[in-house]
Amino acid sequence: MTMISILQSSARASGVDEADVQAAMKTAAAGGISPVLALIESGAVDERVFTRHLAESLGWRWLETPQPSVDDAAEMKRLIPARFAVRHQIFPVGFGSGHVSGTKRTLVLACHDPCDLIARQAVARQSELPVEWCLSPRSELLNAVQQLYGVGAETFDALIAAGGGGTDDLHLRDEANVIDDEDEDASVVKFVNQIIREALAQKATDIHVEPQPDSLRIRYRIDGFLHEIPVPENIKALQASVIARIKVMSKLDIAEKRLPQDGRIHLKAEGQSIDVRVACIPSVEGESISLRLLGQERFTLDRLGLSTEHREKIELLLAKPNGIVLVTGPTGSGKSTTLYTFLSQLNSVHRRIVTIEDPVENKLPGIVQIPVKNEIGLTFASGLRSILRGDPNVVMVGEIRDLETAEIAVRASLTGHLVFSTLHTNNAIGGITRLIEMGVKPFLVSSSVRAFLAQRLVRCICAACKAPANYKREQFVKLGFPEVKSKALFKAARGGCQQCRGTGYSGRVALYEIAIMTPAMQALVAARASETELQTQARKDGFTTIREYGLQKALEGITTLEEVARVTSEELA
DSSP states (O other): OOHHHHHHHHHHHTTOOHHHHHHHHHHHHHHTOOHHHHHHHTTSSOHHHHHHHHHHHHTOEEOSSOOOOTTTHHHHHHHSOHHHHHHHTEEEEEEEOSTTTTSSOEEEEEESOTTOHHHHHHHHHHOSSOEEEEEOOHHHHHHHHHHHHOTTHHHHHHHHHTTOOSSGGGGOTTSOOBTTSOOSSOOHHHHHHHHHHHHHHTTOSEEEEEEOSSSEEEEEEETTEEEEOOOOTTGGGGHHHHHHHHHHHTTOOTTOOSSOEEEEEEEEETTEEEEEEEEEEEETTEEEEEEEEEEOOOOOHHHHTOOHHHHHHHHHHHTOSSEEEEEEOOTTSSHHHHHHHHHHHHOOTTOOEEEEESSOOSOOTTOEEEEOBGGGTBOHHHHHHHHHTTOOSEEEESOOOSHHHHHHHHHHHHTTOEEEEEEOOSSHHHHHHHHHHHTOOHHHHHHHEEEEEEEEEEEEEOTTTOEEOOOOHHHHHHHTOTTOOOOOOEEOOTTOOTTTTTSSEEEEEEEEEEEEOOHHHHHHHHTTOOHHHHHHHHHHTTOOOHHHHHHHHHHTTSSOHHHHHHHSGGGGO
16 A cells, blocks of 8 residues: 555544545645645644554554653763754654664654655764654643653754853844744744743743753643653753843843842744743852743733622722722632733823833733833833822722821822732731721721722633542531532643643633722721621622632633642631
8 A cells, every 4th residue: 555545544544524625635745745744734634543544554663642761861872962852853762673674773753744754864874873753642742752852952952962062142133133034043032032931831820941950851831730850961061051041031131130220021933923031040050040021912801710799890880980809818719811901901092091000011002001210210100190190080000018008098099099019918808908008098998999809810721631529527517518418620731742741721711809998898997897897788788709710710621729728728727
């Protein structure tokens, strides 16, 4: 059988219609691409099913998740260098017994496209041993290559071979930061671009570049958790160049290595603009750099994942002509995203919206955004005073940190402005106590604040691999949910899957609690009632806690009880 007939029979065995097979073959012939890729990219065939049938037809082994032999990893990297593996998209699995070729030993390689004759010929010239081929899905194969060699390993190998451990290529100070342009030349520029590009592909929110005694550790924060990514061996040799390159991109002083510095990078990736906030701090082993990736995302109420009840409350608050709405929660709980969403909902040609932030994280069109600059006296308080003289309708203060800022915000709300801001408290009711502790008079709090909103972020269960959770009564009690009786719950699958990077979770959703300042609540606040009394009254007014909101998300199959317990454990104290 010819290769084309093998492909066609494998596609039919995978459940593909004859018309789709013929259409893919015509696309491959017309575009000069591999028929395997044409079939897969057509969407008519499941890649895993198809490659399994194709491997059977060819008499090859099929590896769904190729893994290198730990003992042979160093030898594999010598025989198949990183640049060669990435260029030809092959993966060294290990050594075979040689029964296929009649020799003592063979080199076992996995590929995803048996029609790639250029790769097969290149391997024949490169390999010192006879080759035994396996077939794997493309996504699994590329992930295995990254795990074995590390992110950007092909560029790193070429740099080391060329003696590129210095900073000679850092003179490109004025170049545009376009990170998805392919560059055949190995350079520190390309290596750093690969690190950032991979972070964007994995939907990371932060990149941490941390010098270690014998290496350079790179970690991505994904769904709130840090994940160490594989990096090339001996990456320490390029530590100075990598850090200098990031500092050049963010317009920092590369000669200053003793003091912390803050900068910003504007990137273009896949046609989109990405803002990156950069923080550089000195450490014992060298400068450590953190990059916060801020995509130009759309802020809509639908993306917040609000329940129907909470959405109705939010829409009523946004319709108010004046007052203060305070969002509370710890750092990293999504407060800024919530505030930007509120501003986006209110943004119109008929409203003047002005913000003062430290720093400005996302640029919103049509809104005047002011960055705090303490070194020249532009603080939240001084900036807010100036904003109020500029005829705004809506004002957003990044954070209320002191009495002066709080009093100006209260005055603004009482003179007809709608004010949004944040506080660092553990819950919504605690925001009331926090303002009074700052020195704001209770009667001013009760008359100016419309609502306190608290939030946390929990990870969502991966839809591709989630499994039913059969909790026992003692498990409910241990997690702090003794009242739960429902068995319709899910858990993150142990080991996860490729889609969720083996964590069992993918994406995040916010949990909320909203304390509305009803007339009864206003009277209690003015009377300096205790937090317990305020909580009791809020309950009567329909208040639900973050923990109860999270339980509902778990019952809906969105998250797990373990996640809800993790972010709301302080409520049990």
